[in-house]
Amino acid sequence: HPLRNIDELCASIVRSHRETSQCRVEELQALRWKLFSREEIQAYQSKTVDEMWQHCAIQLTDAVQYVVEFAKRIPGFRMLSQNDQIALLKTGSMEVVLVRMSRYFNTENNTVFFDGKFAGAEVFKSLACGDLIAAVFDFAHDMCALKLTEQQIALFTALVLINADRPCLEDRGRVQRVQRNVELGLTHILHRDNQDNLLHKLYQRMAVLRSLCRLHIEKLHWFSQRYPLTAHSLFPPLYKELFASEGELLPGTTH
Numbered sequence: 001h002p003l004r005n006i007d008e009l010c011a012s013i014v015r016s017h018r019e020t021s022q023c024r025v026e027e028l029q030a031l032r033w034k035l036f037s038r039e040e041i042q043a044y045q046s047k048t049v050d051e052m053w054q055h056c057a058i059q060l061t062d063a064v065q066y067v068v069e070f071a072k073r074i075p076g077f078r079m080l081s082q083n084d085q086i087a088l089l090k091t092g093s094m095e096v097v098l099v100r101m102s103r104y105f106n107t108e109n110n111t112v113f114f115d116g117k118f119a120g121a122e123v124f125k126s127l128a129c130g131d132l133i134a135a136v137f138d139f140a141h142d143m144c145a146l147k148l149t150e151q152q153i154a155l156f157t158a159l160v161l162i163n164a165d166r167p168c169l170e171d172r173g174r175v176q177r178v179q180r181n182v183e184l185g186l187t188h189i190l191h192r193d194n195q196d197n198l199l200h201k202l203y204q205r206m207a208v209l210r211s212l213c214r215l216h217i218e219k220l221h222w223f224s225q226r227y228p229l230t231a232h233s234l235f236p237p238l239y240k241e242l243f244a245s246e247g248e249l250l251p252g253t254t255h
């Protein structure tokens with residue numbers, strides 16, 4: 001049934017966001033001062049690079065599963081071809097995870113929710129990609145500064161996903177129609193909240209997200225050259241499917 005109006009579209013995307021976000025922001029507010037002890041930080045920092053990468057890849061893959069669920073409930077997404085749905089998730093899911101992560105960021109002490117507590121950047125030292133972590137933390141900080149509501153984040157993340165400019169789309173026109181509806185939803189929400197000025201800031205943040213994800217993929221290539229066994233056999237299949245480039249990295253992934 002065609003969407004009766006933009007209000008209904010917004011309501012359905014906000015509901016999907018709420019149903020598929022791993023934990024509610026209110027729950028995390030209660031935990032915001034639960035920090036890792038010196039010993040716990042030491043334990044993370046003494047993990048080997050491949051242990052920590054594997055740990056993060058598992059957490060990331062878990063977070064991505066919820067984004068896949070969210071995408072499937074965006075009106076129009078399921079009408080796209082399977083290949084186009086996968087192409088949008090391949091390039092957009094990490095970006096949505098990073099936006100969602102910024103909701104779990106405490107700007108007072110620069111910590112982010114990780115493994116049940118709030119962690120500073122030093123916890124991720126053994127990943128050996130300090131520049132990526134710093135960029136992830138900066139992005140989270142920037143997003144917090146916008147003080148987006150959950151409804152605004154729901155529409156923003158739907159727009160991050162439904163992007164007709166993504167590479168290798170079969171039916172770009174169809175994705176454009178779904179994207180236009182979501183754009184109408186986002187502008188409707190921002191107008192209703194009297195925050196039209198946020199729209200261009202959100203488009204700027206989308207450009208930062210793209211560079212963050214390019215950096216993540218670069219690091220993944222570096223990592224899988226150095227630790228082929230971990231990347232080939234110990235990363236979750238969905239992680240390989242989404243973040244490893246076709247064939248080159250990880251032969252034998254099903255398509």
Ligand SMILES: O=S(=O)(c1cccc(C(F)(F)F)c1)N1CCc2ccc(OCc3c(Cl)cncc3Cl)cc21
Binds near residue numbers: 098115
């Ligand atoms: O591990 S998380 O709970 C996690 C949680 C907070 C901060 C981080 C990190 F690390 F971004 F500060 C990691 N999780 C859930 C959300 C998420 C996004 C990316 C991610 O990993 C990508 C990655 C990076 Cl950014 C560097 N090297 C290897 C990998 Cl796979 C993990 C992740």
